[in-house]
Amino acid sequence: MGTIVQVEKLRKTYGATVAVDDISFEVREGEIFGMVGPNGAGKTTTIECLEGLRKPDRGTVRVLGVDPQRESQTLRERTGMQLQQSNLPERMRVWEALDLYSSFYPKAADWKELLAQLGLEEKRNAPFSKLSGGQKQRLFIALALLPDPQLVFLDELTTGLDPQARHAIWDLVRDVRSKGKTILLTTHFMEEAERLCDRVAILDHGRIVALDTPAALIRSLGAEERVVFNVDGSLPAGFEKALSGAVRVEVQGERVTVHGKDGRKVPLVSEVVSLLTAQGVRFRDLRTEQPTLEDVFLKLTGREMRE
Numbered sequence: 001m002g003t004i005v006q007v008e009k010l011r012k013t014y015g016a017t018v019a020v021d022d023i024s025f026e027v028r029e030g031e032i033f034g035m036v037g038p039n040g041a042g043k044t045t046t047i048e049c050l051e052g053l054r055k056p057d058r059g060t061v062r063v064l065g066v067d068p069q070r071e072s073q074t075l076r077e078r079t080g081m082q083l084q085q086s087n088l089p090e091r092m093r094v095w096e097a098l099d100l101y102s103s104f105y106p107k108a109a110d111w112k113e114l115l116a117q118l119g120l121e122e123k124r125n126a127p128f129s130k131l132s133g134g135q136k137q138r139l140f141i142a143l144a145l146l147p148d149p150q151l152v153f154l155d156e157l158t159t160g161l162d163p164q165a166r167h168a169i170w171d172l173v174r175d176v177r178s179k180g181k182t183i184l185l186t187t188h189f190m191e192e193a194e195r196l197c198d199r200v201a202i203l204d205h206g207r208i209v210a211l212d213t214p215a216a217l218i219r220s221l222g223a224e225e226r227v228v229f230n231v232d233g234s235l236p237a238g239f240e241k242a243l244s245g246a247v248r249v250e251v252q253g254e255r256v257t258v259h260g261k262d263g264r265k266v267p268l269v270s271e272v273v274s275l276l277t278a279q280g281v282r283f284r285d286l287r288t289e290q291p292t293l294e295d296v297f298l299k300l301t302g303r304e305m306r307e
């Protein structure tokens, strides 16, 4: 599999702020590559350096084999971009925007098809200023896919979209990938990164703190499966001690969370249910929770809100 994007020791500062701090990674042909990270982690700056919209201070960037600073025209024709902040003239109608952008590209995709895929048919004649936030967002995704590009950059893919639109866009992105295209996206939804991306880079303070497949990232956390349930009354003393498979038991009111140990032989849920039954504890709403990418994300980037 070829390399579509190659980044080596990329660094970008804004005055005293180091937005991107010596990062290296590559994106392979045909993959959906995700960047996640807290606000201000440097995701947009990285993407903008790849798009040729910002000049790196240091480091090498190759996109489709070319330097985005030197051959921006080549990239315009072969990549699609959805920017985090975009705008169109207020009175431009949806179809006019699509039609106009189509004329920029020699092999533009059929915009009428995109309009339908993004659920914008009813808004075809609406001026840009009359679209809702999510509808604008969908229009920008359509514009990014219009050049039928080899590589698509999607910065904050589904921010502000309702669940229906989000699922439809996941399908659309998978569809684009199945045609052999490569996708580089950023998202704040860990579920989206987990379900959609082949590989994910977690950025924090301008650095990559982890990069792997979602499954491998979750495994690497050595994280615990959890069993959650509600009890009537309180847990008997000694409940926690009697559980060999648990590292920790948290009690909040009537809600109990048992954090399992890694590499157990007996399923945690069996042990918990047997013990509750043996101790004659009445419980409700018992469920198991598997560790998710969100757990990995919070573990690596902390729980403090960013400036």
Ligand SMILES: Nc1ncnc2c1ncn2[C@@H]1O[C@H](COP(=O)(O)OP(=O)(O)OP(=O)(O)O)[C@@H](O)[C@H]1O
Pocket (backbone or CB within 6 Å): 014, 017, 018, 019, 037, 038, 039, 040, 041, 042, 043, 044, 045, 046, 084
């Ligand atoms: N044009 C700019 N001028 C000065 N500082 C900037 C500029 N753009 C970004 N920054 C700073 O660079 C850092 C990285 O910002 P960037 O937009 O790349 O983060 P991000 O990961 O995309 O965040 P978000 O999740 O909020 O979109 C932040 O500290 C931000 O304040």
Ligand SMILES: [Mg+2]
Pocket (backbone or CB within 6 Å): 043, 044, 045, 084, 155
């Ligand atoms: Mg951003």
